[in-house]
Amino acid sequence: MSTELLDLTHPVTTGMPVYPGDPEVLLAPALTTGTAGVNVLALHLGSQSGTHVDAPYHVDVTWPTLDGLPLGLFTGPAVLADLRGLAPRTEIGAELLEEALARVTPGCVLLLATGWARHWGTDHYLAHPYLSAEAAGRIAAAGVRTVGVDALNVDRTPDPGPADPGVAALLADLTDEHDAAPGEAFSLAAHRALLGAPGGAVIAENLTDLTPLLDAQAAGQEVGVSLFPLRLVAADGAPVRAVATVTG
Structure with missing residues (x-):
């Protein structure tokens, strides 16, 4: 039996894609x-740059910061939900997750494979499918942390165009506890449902193509994932080196 390591991390480079309004990424020589x-x-980047994890503190100042979470949340056996083929900005309903959630066990990492990594570096990357509040609640209720x-x-990303009021609201208050009303561009409903789960939870975003893991799962191989972040004090999140293991 052999084990293969797969890197699920986007390279950190100057000018890499970031969430609208987040700090731009810059790498430059400090010493030569x-x-x-x-x-x-010398590195200039935000805590949410590239492939990263969110701590509960990301959306609520009364919830745990990154350094207050147990290391066990950042690694475990993986279960993949195949969500490829959805149209841009499609809301992912709970019914699309039932097959995957039927296979989760305590300590599992649920990976949502939308196929959107293929749009990395393009404007279309912002038009990804996203979890409905009901689907996020169903994940949390299943014990996934x-x-x-x-x-x-995991939530809808607003179009950063000048006519979109969602970006202004986001920049004004990233920790606003009120979700957007139906029809508005910006909401943290999925983040709040997942990160607010009892005992703490984490979300990893900007993973690379998960197709090899879907193939491994379909072939009956064991899939695991590690998402260990930088040890930033009192942080809302941090970049990670996301690595999957495929055994079989």
């Missing part, structure tokens, strides 16, 4: 061997 004898990079997605967001 020519002047200081060593090479050292770790959810990952191959898209920018």
